[in-house]
Amino acid sequence: xxxxxxxxxxxxxxxxxxxxxxxxxxxxxxxxxxxxxxxxxxxxxxxxxxxxxxxxxxxxxxxxxxxxxxxxxxxxxxxxxxxxxxxxxxxxxxxxxxxxxxxxxxxxxxxxxxxxxxxxxxxxxxxxxxxxxxxxxxxxxxxxxxxxxxxxxxxxxxxxxxxxxxxxxxxxxxxxxxxxxxxxxxxxxxxxxxxxxxxxxxxxxxxxxxxxxxxxxxxxxxxxxxxxxxxxxxxxxxxxxxxxxxxxxxxxxxxxxxxxxxxxxxxxxxxxxxxxxxxxxxxxxxxxxxxxxxxxxxxxxxxxxxxxxxxxxxxxxxxxxxxxxxxxxxxxxxxxxxxxxxxxxxxxxxxxxxxxxxxxxxxx
Amino acid sequence: xxxxxxxxxxxxxxxxxxxxxxxxxxxxxxxxxxxxxxxxxxxxxxxxxxxxxxxxxxxxxxxxxxxxxxxxxxxxxxxxxxxxxxxxxxxxxxxxxxxxxxxxxxxxxxxxxxxxxxxxxxxxxxxxxxxxxxxxxxxxxxxxxxxxxxxxxxxxxxxxxxxxxxxxxxxxxxxxxxxxxxxxxxxxxxxxxxxxxxxxxxxxxxxxxxxxxxxxxxxxxxxxxxxxxxxxxxxxxxxxxxxxxxxxxxxxxxxxxxxxxxxxxxxxxxxxxxxxxxxxxxxxxxxxxxxxxxxxxxxxxxxxxxxxxxxxxxxxxxxxxxxxxxxxxxxxxxxxxxxxxxxxxxxxxxxxxxxxxxxxxxxx
Numbered sequence: 001x002x003x004x005x006x007x008x009x010x011x012x013x014x015x016x017x018x019x020x021x022x023x024x025x026x027x028x029x030x031x032x033x034x035x036x037x038x039x040x041x042x043x044x045x046x047x048x049x050x051x052x053x054x055x056x057x058x059x060x061x062x063x064x065x066x067x068x069x070x071x072x073x074x075x076x077x078x079x080x081x082x083x084x085x086x087x088x089x090x091x092x093x094x095x096x097x098x099x100x101x102x103x104x105x106x107x108x109x110x111x112x113x114x115x116x117x118x119x120x121x122x123x124x125x126x127x128x129x130x131x132x133x134x135x136x137x138x139x140x141x142x143x144x145x146x147x148x149x150x151x152x153x154x155x156x157x158x159x160x161x162x163x164x165x166x167x168x169x170x171x172x173x174x175x176x177x178x179x180x181x182x183x184x185x186x187x188x189x190x191x192x193x194x195x196x197x198x199x200x201x202x203x204x205x206x207x208x209x210x211x212x213x214x215x216x217x218x219x220x221x222x223x224x225x226x227x228x229x230x231x232x233x234x235x236x237x238x239x240x241x242x243x244x245x246x247x248x249x250x251x252x253x254x255x256x257x258x259x260x261x262x263x264x265x266x267x268x269x270x271x272x273x274x275x276x277x278x279x280x281x282x283x284x285x286x287x288x289x290x291x292x293x294x295x296x297x298x299x300x301x302x303x304x305x306x307x308x309x310x311x312x313x314x315x316x317x318x319x320x321x322x323x324x325x326x327x328x329x330x331x332x333x334x335x336x337x338x339x340x341x342x343x344x345x346x347x348x349x350x351x352x353x354x355x356x357x358x359x360x361x362x363x364x
Numbered sequence: 365x366x367x368x369x370x371x372x373x374x375x376x377x378x379x380x381x382x383x384x385x386x387x388x389x390x391x392x393x394x395x396x397x398x399x400x401x402x403x404x405x406x407x408x409x410x411x412x413x414x415x416x417x418x419x420x421x422x423x424x425x426x427x428x429x430x431x432x433x434x435x436x437x438x439x440x441x442x443x444x445x446x447x448x449x450x451x452x453x454x455x456x457x458x459x460x461x462x463x464x465x466x467x468x469x470x471x472x473x474x475x476x477x478x479x480x481x482x483x484x485x486x487x488x489x490x491x492x493x494x495x496x497x498x499x500x501x502x503x504x505x506x507x508x509x510x511x512x513x514x515x516x517x518x519x520x521x522x523x524x525x526x527x528x529x530x531x532x533x534x535x536x537x538x539x540x541x542x543x544x545x546x547x548x549x550x551x552x553x554x555x556x557x558x559x560x561x562x563x564x565x566x567x568x569x570x571x572x573x574x575x576x577x578x579x580x581x582x583x584x585x586x587x588x589x590x591x592x593x594x595x596x597x598x599x600x601x602x603x604x605x606x607x608x609x610x611x612x613x614x615x616x617x618x619x620x621x622x623x624x625x626x627x628x629x630x631x632x633x634x635x636x637x638x639x640x641x642x643x644x645x646x647x648x649x650x651x652x653x654x655x656x657x658x659x660x661x662x663x664x665x666x667x668x669x670x671x672x673x674x675x676x677x678x679x680x681x682x683x684x685x686x687x688x689x690x691x692x693x694x695x696x697x698x699x700x701x702x703x704x705x706x707x708x709x710x711x712x713x714x715x716x717x718x719x720x721x722x723x724x725x726x727x728x
Contacts, residue, residue, distance in 0.1 A: 085445050088445075
């Protein structure tokens with residue numbers, strides 16, 4: 001395996017300072033600087049607080065003017081307007097002012113919710129993200145997207161509001177179940193396949209320690225993934241063009257995730273979404289060896305089988321995709337290793353490909 | 365009186381194109397350009413739609429790809445998270461995408477709500493504001509502040525999200541009751557006293573036609589007020605410094621408005637807030653003739669008397685002011701005609717001044 005315990009140098013996605021390190025003490029110094037003397041609203045789910053609260057309470061006690069802890073539901077259940085409204089209410093009742101700071105401790109859902117809470121409270125507070133899951137560390141914490149679900153649509157309501165600081169301590173990942181580590185690794189593969197073949201090779205080499213949650217293996221993967229994502233976001237902060245690359249696997253992935261009703265994690269659904277996109281891309285001439293390479297890697301992640309969902313229901317869900325334009329739903333398809341295009345796929349072709357995929361598309 | 369029917373040249377607050385004119389047809393051409401071919405979510409309260417819907421439906425029919433009308437409660441009742449959530453739901457159910465446009469038709473509350481709806485729907489839609497009240501035309505529509513009330517705090521949740529276009533047709537003002545016109549004129553006086561003595565003189569000269577809702581009198585006042593506000597906002601878009609001038613009269617005004625429980629309009633409460641701020645400023649040496657000049661002008665607006673509210677309740681409400689910093693509540697006080705400073709007022713002095721004002725502070 002590769003990697004090591006030395007902290008990576010801090011980088012930035014243009015708006016956020018990104019600090020990556022192995023030990024939980026990676027958090028201390030940057031957090032102290034960001035909150036010095038200010039009121040802090042700490043937003044976390046109970047199980048995350050039970051695991052990692054101690055590492056965060058110490059710098060808060062030492063450096064915040066005062067701090068309040070706001071408990072939210074764990075996971076995706078946090079991403080509702082009602083939970084956001086309850087957070088705002090807690091902050092108002094505690095007299096939290098606009099010169100205060102929100103600190104989010106948790107996974108991608110906690111960050112999405114807390115970022116939206118920070119973005120909208122009195123028209124915008126500074127905030128700090130302390131991501132504790134793979135998806136949050138490698139992807140969600142970089143780029144400033146925040147939001148909650150509404151009306152059955154993911155991230156239907158939200159804001160672009162970058163955290164001032166993101167501290168990713170890979171030691172947080174050591175407590176995660178293997179399934180969640182694998183799901184997170186799908187997002188790494190998503191970026192690596194289209195943007196960073198060196199990172200792809202590193203994941204291929206270290207799959208086992210990564211799936212075991214070895215912090216030493218994760219630190220360089222987190223750092224490289226953040227670098228890739230930060231570069232994309234920097235070139236396209238508002239998702240006008242190039243940032244769409246990050247949607248690779250997500251067009252069908254979101255639809256599958258919704259339709260599976262909890263049977264697939266986000267990452268697992270995206271994994272299948274990547275597999276489907278690769279088949280569309282293969283029909284367009286993508287090198288079969290590369291398709292096979294990615295399929296083989298995803299095959300090591302132990303993805304659950306495709307859920308028994310009707311093709312028409314999936315097509316309808318895809319059509320409601322938030323990133324649809326007047327021209328239709330845009331698919332991100334690789335054209336070669338580390339190259340891609342965004343394209344609208346003809347509906348007849350899409351239906352036929354999806355029928356084949358859903359009947360015979362299980363992992364090889 | 366002064367003024368006339370010729371449309372004023374469009375200006376900008378840096379983010380919004382601001383068009384002012386007298387007739388309702390002022391709306392047609394700029395609106396057509398902003399919505400061309402796009403899906404439009406038109407947000408309006410029923411009474412406003414009954415009065416002015418026709419003027420807006422025609423360009424929407426002619427130029428929108430398609431449009432849906434979303435009805436919200438009239439006035440301040442629109443500014444809740446629940447109303448925002450209902451708007452988002454209507455838009456999601458109608459398949460509104462991120463390349464669509466929100467159009468707000470109504471007063472300041474409608475604009476505040478619709479702007480927040482636009483800011484947060486799929487992380488931000490373009491929007492157009494068609495203000496139909498004085499406060500909305502001269503003040504609220506300029507500067508990009510949007511928001512809803514929560515936990516008893518005004519604008520506790522919101523965003524900075526400038527409309528792409530604001531079209532102010534002063535003919536919309538002709539249907540307003542005299543009391544509402546007077547309330548709106550308070551916001552004009554607020555800006556004129558501290559920033560534009562020429563505008564102050566124009567208001568003094570035209571009080572009667574303005575309180576009668578004469579569009580010809582209003583067009584130049586709206587245009588000049590927008591110019592003043594746009595210049596302030598341009599220099600301080602995020603309310604870090606100079607923009608605080610716009611808070612003149614609002615520190616006590618917001619507290620009075622809340623405490624009066626509907627007995628005072630926003631403008632009336634701000635009118636009293638200006639009167640109180642002038643007394644604080646007079647104690648600090650502000651020229652007595654200027655204090656008297658503003659008092660005399662506000663005296664022509666027929667403000668209702670101060671509500672019977674306890675001083676301690678007002679002090680507590682002031683202390684919860686959203687613009688409070690770690691140092692305390694910041695008051696905007698004139699130092700001379702067209703000059704001001706922002707300052708924290710010692711609590712003992714504040715209590716004493718407020719006791720005098722609330723017992724003997726009714727309009728002269």
